[in-house]
Amino acid sequence: MSRLPTEAEFNGWLADPVTAYVRTMLHAKREELRQQWEGGSFTDYEKDTTVLVNVGNLGTCKGYAFVTDLTYEQLLTEVDDDGKQVGPQALGSRSAD
Numbered sequence: 001m002s003r004l005p006t007e008a009e010f011n012g013w014l015a016d017p018v019t020a021y022v023r024t025m026l027h028a029k030r031e032e033l034r035q036q037w038e039g040g041s042f043t044d045y046e047k048d049t050t051v052l053v054n055v056g057n058l059g060t061c062k063g064y065a066f067v068t069d070l071t072y073e074q075l076l077t078e079v080d081d082d083g084k085q086v087g088p089q090a091l092g093s094r095s096a097d
Helices: 007-015 017-038 047-069 072-078
Strands: none
Touching: 007 017, 007 072, 017 047
């Protein structure tokens, strides 16, 4: 990253038609995964397989949510003054959620 975007730049990115389209698409994909999970699509006869599939899909949903729900305030918590990632998902950190 060269620098942290300003709030105006971030809002411009949000307003961009391509950004809006991608965020809508990711929201739909997240909802589709939720519906599949609710329908039992990620349940296998083998417990370990079920766990692995669910963990993978949970990570996918969280990735979709990060992009679709991102606010400027959240962006600020993810970086320091030099534009380096410092939030809870910084490289090498572990999070239980």
